[in-house]
Amino acid sequence: xxxxxxxxxxxxxxxxxxxxxxxxxxxxxxxxxxxxxxxxxxxxxxxxxxxxxxxxxxxxxxxxxxxxxxxxxxxxxxxxxxxxxxxxxxxxxxxxxxxxxxxxxxxxxxxxxxxxxxxxxxxxxxxxxxxxxxxxxxxxxxxxxxxxxxxxxxxxxxxxxxxxxxxxxxxxxxxxxxxxxxxxxxxxxxxxxxxxxxxxxxxxxxxxxxxxxxxxxxxxxxxxxxxxxxxxxxxxxxxxxxxxxxxxxxxxxxxxxxxxxxxxxxxxxxxxxxxxxxxxxxxxxxxxxxxxxxxxxxxxxxxxxxxxxxxxxxxxxxxxxxxxxxxxxxxxxxxxxxxxxxxxxxxxxxxxxxxxxxxxxxxxxxxxxxxxxxxxxxxxxxxxx
Numbered sequence: 001x002x003x004x005x006x007x008x009x010x011x012x013x014x015x016x017x018x019x020x021x022x023x024x025x026x027x028x029x030x031x032x033x034x035x036x037x038x039x040x041x042x043x044x045x046x047x048x049x050x051x052x053x054x055x056x057x058x059x060x061x062x063x064x065x066x067x068x069x070x071x072x073x074x075x076x077x078x079x080x081x082x083x084x085x086x087x088x089x090x091x092x093x094x095x096x097x098x099x100x101x102x103x104x105x106x107x108x109x110x111x112x113x114x115x116x117x118x119x120x121x122x123x124x125x126x127x128x129x130x131x132x133x134x135x136x137x138x139x140x141x142x143x144x145x146x147x148x149x150x151x152x153x154x155x156x157x158x159x160x161x162x163x164x165x166x167x168x169x170x171x172x173x174x175x176x177x178x179x180x181x182x183x184x185x186x187x188x189x190x191x192x193x194x195x196x197x198x199x200x201x202x203x204x205x206x207x208x209x210x211x212x213x214x215x216x217x218x219x220x221x222x223x224x225x226x227x228x229x230x231x232x233x234x235x236x237x238x239x240x241x242x243x244x245x246x247x248x249x250x251x252x253x254x255x256x257x258x259x260x261x262x263x264x265x266x267x268x269x270x271x272x273x274x275x276x277x278x279x280x281x282x283x284x285x286x287x288x289x290x291x292x293x294x295x296x297x298x299x300x301x302x303x304x305x306x307x308x309x310x311x312x313x314x315x316x317x318x319x320x321x322x323x324x325x326x327x328x329x330x331x332x333x334x335x336x337x338x339x340x341x342x343x344x345x346x347x348x349x350x351x352x353x354x355x356x357x358x359x360x361x362x363x364x365x366x367x368x369x370x371x372x373x374x375x376x377x378x379x380x381x382x383x384x385x
Contacts, residue, residue: 011303012038013273016296020193020205022046022212024184025079026265030206033269040295042202044193046212046219047181061151061176062088066096070151070174072105074136075124077155078112080178084153085120087178098122104151107136110263131263133245137162146170153178155209181211187219194220197237198228199335201308203276203294204238206268207246207257214249230255238275242268281318286359286372292318299357309334310351313344313369317361322373324364 015038021030024045031041062084065073075081088097101122108114108124110131117124128135140150145166151174152163163173184190194216196202207213220229233239233255241247243263250257258275260267281292291298292314296305306314316333317325327341334343348369352358362372 011298012036014039014276015303016293016298016305017203017272017276018042018196018201018294019272020044020197020202022193022206022216023208024048024181024212026208030208030265030269033265034272037269037273039272042193042196044189045184046190046193046215047209048184049179050182055177057177058084058087059091061174062091062093062097064174065151065176066093066100068149069100070104070149072107072140072145072148073101073151073153074107074109074140075113075117075153076109076133077153078116080153080155081113081116081120083178084176107139109133109136132243133162137165140166140171141169144169148172149174151176155179181209181215183215183219190216190219191223194223194225194229197232198225200232200236201295202237203279204240204272205233206240206242206272207250208242208265208268210246210248213241213246217249217253238272238279240268240272240275283318283321283371284374285321286357287374288357288360290360297355299355299360302356304355306354307347307350309343309347310354313347313351317369317371321371324368324370326368330368 014034017038018040019034019042021027021034021041021043022045023030024047027043027045031043034041085094085097088094098120106117106122106124108117108127110127114124114127126139128139147170149172150166152166153176155178163175166173193202193205197205207216217226217229220226230253233250239247239250239255239257241250241257241259242265243259247257247259258271260271276293277291283290283292288300289298292311295308295311296303297314298304312333312335313330316330327344330344330348331339331341334347348361352361355361360372362370364370
């Protein structure tokens with residue numbers, strides 16, 4: 001079991017890494033958890049939550065359930081269930097709804113939903129330990145749903161495959177759309193996040209809802225950047241999802257994700273604390289241990305922030321550790337450097353200053369630069385090149 005207190009570095013497990021946050025709800029909480037562990041955070045809510053207290057769809061579904069009770073009700077989110085009861089109260093239907101639900105078998109996706117159900121004076125019949133809608137679906141299908149009327153509280157968008165599977169099993173499904181996701185009013189932060197992802201200036205991006213993932217992909221497609229975004233998520237930027245349902249839009253595009261065993265923000269952050277440092281390149285250079293992170297370098301465990309141009313040069317050198325990399329090749333690695341090789345010299349001088357150990361990078365006269373890889377490591381890295 002991972003324990004972040006064990007061997008916790010002074011600078012934080014995520015120091016030197018930049019993490020994107022797409023959440024609209026509880027974004028501050030997630031950002032604070034990441035920053036507490038040293039990460040730089042780029043927040044861009046990929047959607048906004050719009051309550052449907054005045055929405056005709058929710059009112060119609062509420063009246064339909066009051067008029068004819070379902071056999072089973074599935075509650076998926078605490079905020080959604082509370083919103084439904086509050087909206088019914090606003091219409092003067094709150095007591096009628098609760099009275100009708102008291103005679104219904106209620107399944108809750110997780111402990112937070114259970115709390116909301118009990119706060120309304122109701123009792124759930126069952127809740128999966130995994131907090132997974134897939135397990136809820138499996139249980140319903142194993143028991144058999146043919147001929148049953150099932151109310152499903154939707155969370156923003158139709159649950160992929162869930163409703164369809166119930167209907168295929170012979171159930172009549174009443175969807176209860178309590179709130180829906182819409183694109184953010186200000187799309188600027190999302191565009192900046194997409195640009196950062198495509199430029200690989202982020203090390204990871206987090207998703208806490210499937211609609212947020214779908215919204216980000218949709219916006220990238222609108223801008224003609226979908227292929228670039230998928231390439232970045234497939235190779236260089238780690239996509240971390242809070243659970244399997246959240247990951248579905250990404251997986252549908254062929255993107256592999258990482259997910260914590262428990263679908264909560266804390267375990268999601270702990271997962272990043274394991275994954276990101278393990279992905280960092282570590283090299284023995286000039287008698288020092290050099291770990292190359294997203295926007296910083298650990299030199300013998302000490303954190304050294306490095307400018308973006310310097311990080312581009314260092315990554316280019318680390319791809320051929322111990323080998324000479326020409327100024328022309330390094331110039332190509334510099335973003336927007338043009339054709340003047342003097343830009344390489346300027347960025348290299350700043351890089352050496354930032355690292356605090358000038359001998360890490362050697363100048364090879366008339367040829368270029370090389371990382372001063374320790375001789376004992378030469379054989380290992382020669383074979384890798």
